[in-house]
């Protein structure tokens with residue numbers, strides 16, 4: 001099925017010896033000039049060849065200028081360029097290195113692709129002794145190397161946890177992508193999706209009518225299943241809660257079962273809520289491409305929708321990077337939210353909402369309905385290392401687990417160094433969830449697949465739950481390469497949905 | 511010779527301090543527009559102080575990631591700190607301006623451990639050097655300067671140890687030389703070539719520090735991933751350049767009204 005080797009699952013993740021260029025040249029498709037321009041970036045078509053895009057005129061100076069601009073605007077980027085001591089502590093921490101063996105996928109080596117140019121143009125040592133400090137000129141080859149290896153990083157921040165100086169390769173990758181976008185090298189995947197959010201309102205390009213149809217269909221399905229009229233309101237003015245959720249929740253599996261779970265929790269607790277067409281997408285790919293401006297523009301839809309609908313609260317559905325932008329950045333990008341009810345966190349995560357209801361005993365739960373499964377939980381990187389839940393540090397680990405344990409009897413964690421803030425990325429985050437990057441996705445999942453296999457064999461785990469749309473999509477598509485099946489991946493609120501018993505519910509005879 | 515060295519040492523000190531101060535100022539002036547602490551992160555400033563202290567004093571993250579690198583790295587840095595304290599005796603006159611530091615410098619730990627810390631310091635450096643040479647991953651990411659930097663500090667250590675344990679120099683004379691610099695009243699250096707090597711390398715290190723990766727010294731305090739408080743929902747974080755964007759953010763065509 002693929003023209004590359006799928007790595008073999010071993011009992012323990014082995015740290016490979018670094019090899020040269022095993023992933024050289026793997027690149028995502030370049031964004032067309034139209035899509036570049038819609039996001040405020042330049043693009044240039046090669047008039048002689050179909051679907052080929054050139055670096056824009058004056059790309060060299062433009063790239064260096066952009067780098068200088070980012071150095072002045074982002075303290076993290078500035079400090080990280082200087083403070084790496086090449087201690088090597090991060091070198092075995094990246095799932096893409098572990099899965100590909102490519103030396104340039106070691107976090108510090110990835111940073112160095114950019115740092116070498118930083119040193120050449122922005123530091124004394126690099127200007128006068130380039131060889132000595134590993135500095136190099138910016139050439140077209142370097143640009144292509146950036147384009148390749150900065151799209152083999154899912155911005156998962158695992159390396160940063162282990163770096164003695166907190167150097168975050170995700171920040172470096174974002175800066176690199178922002179520089180690339182400014183010289184005509186944006187990616188088709190992320191930029192087209194952002195374009196759709198601006199014109200239609202969600203990543204999938206699902207227009208209002210279609211969305212309304214989907215939701216209506218869902219209502220019918222649920223009613224058919226359990227004979228309870230569970231509503232999926234859209235654009236309902238005056239609702240208390242605006243639910244912002246990744247658009248994958250509207251029809252991908254197992255995402256949609258999560259959406260049904262949220263709706264049932266709202267139904268059971270008599271909560272007035274609504275979805276919104278304008279904000280029919282929680283995802284914010286502006287984060288992936290490292291663009292404050294695009295991230296803000298995408299976030300503003302949520303504020304606008306909340307204002308238009310007159311809601312009191314904003315709740316986020318299950319999505320990892322969306323939760324990062326929601327939790328960590330929304331207040332900055334689109335705040336202050338003084339028009340919302342200040343008694344609740346702004347925004348609130350659906351897991352926070354549900355756990356509160358579970359703890360108060362407001363939900364009628366029959367745990368045994370999940371007894372056919374033994375669960376484990378995948379901490380999504382953006383939730384684990386870039387956001388929080390509840391009011392204590394680490395709530396992002398305990399709250400989703402608590403929700404699961406409230407609704408399931410059988411739960412086991414994966415190995416300690418693969419969960420919580422040491423969690424391994426699913427392999428498809430950070431804007432890599434596209435078929436043109438399939439090879440890196442297949443190889444990058446290796447450490448997670450290894451840990452999953454271990455609990456499967458040792459504790460009989462049958463299913464892995466996640467709270468991220470990208471993780472769920474990546475797992476269902478790529479875990480089968482390693483012998484798992486698609487339906488082993490479940491949404492956390494799918495488990496809630498299974499266990500909850502609504503008033504008047506009639507279960508089908510089986 | 512003594513005059514040249516006095517000049518070198520003063521120049522190196524000035525370059526180092528000014529260079530570091532300028533870098534720290536640059537870091538401070540560069541805004542951090544978004545909340546990016548690596549979580550779980552402390553919710554209070556006090557918590558951040560503890561988090562940073564654990565990093566600076568114990569190298570907590572490094573301990574988590576690699577025990578060997580931690581062992582050698584920590585050994586080197588702690589030894590260096592002791593050795594540095596011990597050396598203060600050359601520039602502090604118990605009766606002089608900095609005399610209040612004297613009790614600290616003359617502590618038994620500082621003076622006797624400090625002497626042997628020179629040895630552990632060099633062992634730590636050798637360990638780090640060995641990792642660079644023999645661990646393929648670390649070798650791959652090393653530039654010539656990474657080796658040279660270790661060698662430089664190692665030779666400072668060797669020359670210092672030589673004077674401590676093998677061919678002693680006149681340390682009373684040495685102290686007069688250093689105090690002479692501070693009092694603008696030059697005195698001759700003690701006899702011997704080791705001291706010249708030792709001081710020459712130290713001066714070189716001072717010059718290199720602000721233009722090298724030794725910038726991790728200020729850098730460790732300025733990484734937003736470690737020094738930010740995790741309270742984005744409670745408190746709006748906004749920097750100057752981002753405020754300007756706030757003024758036009760309502761004009762996006764997709765936002766009606």
Ligand code: SF4
Pocket residue numbers: 083084085086087088089090091107108162163164165166167
């Ligand atoms: S752990 Fe940090 S300091 Fe060490 S090599 Fe990696 S990025 Fe550099």
Ligand code: SF4
Pocket residue numbers: 093094095096105106107110152153154155156157158159160169170173425
């Ligand atoms: S952020 Fe994640 S994907 Fe990127 S280099 Fe670090 S560990 Fe690898």
